[in-house]
Amino acid sequence: MFNFFKRKAKVREAFGSFLMERTLQNPSMTLEDALNEYIRIHSLAVRHTLDEPQKITAARTKLKIMEGWMAEDPEPQADQEIQLYMDILRTTVQHIEQLSPEVLQRMKEREL
Numbered sequence: 001m002f003n004f005f006k007r008k009a010k011v012r013e014a015f016g017s018f019l020m021e022r023t024l025q026n027p028s029m030t031l032e033d034a035l036n037e038y039i040r041i042h043s044l045a046v047r048h049t050l051d052e053p054q055k056i057t058a059a060r061t062k063l064k065i066m067e068g069w070m071a072e073d074p075e076p077q078a079d080q081e082i083q084l085y086m087d088i089l090r091t092t093v094q095h096i097e098q099l100s101p102e103v104l105q106r107m108k109e110r111e112l
Contacts, residue, residue: 012042015069016076031085035062048097053107056096063089 019034038044039061046061066086069076076082096104 014072015065016073019069031082035065038065051108052104054111055107056093056104059089059092059096063093 015035015038018038019031022034022037023029039058044061044065045057046064047057048060063086066082066089070086099107
């Protein structure tokens with residue numbers, strides 16, 4: 001029998017091809033802008049907890065996308081600027097994960 005309520009998984013475009021397409025359309029687009037647009041278009045969010053601040057979720061999501069992109073295409077790994085950006089994201093996520101729940105709660109309250 002047919003299951004009309006079952007959703008088909010939407011196949012998401014790889015970030016590498018998305019980035020190439022967007023930078024060809026707009027050569028002044030930065031990697032950060034492309035990541036933000038990719039996250040917005042595909043409604044992505046990688047959370048550690050449901051109530052974490054949006055800034056933390058954004059950094060974790062960007063890091064996950066970048067790691068996936070590096071796994072798919074080893075060419076960008078040679079770019080020092082991309083490696084530096086990934087190191088900054090990793091450091092940000094690591095430092096934020098070490099914050100106390102009270103500090104995280106204050107960060108969340110400031111967003112509202």
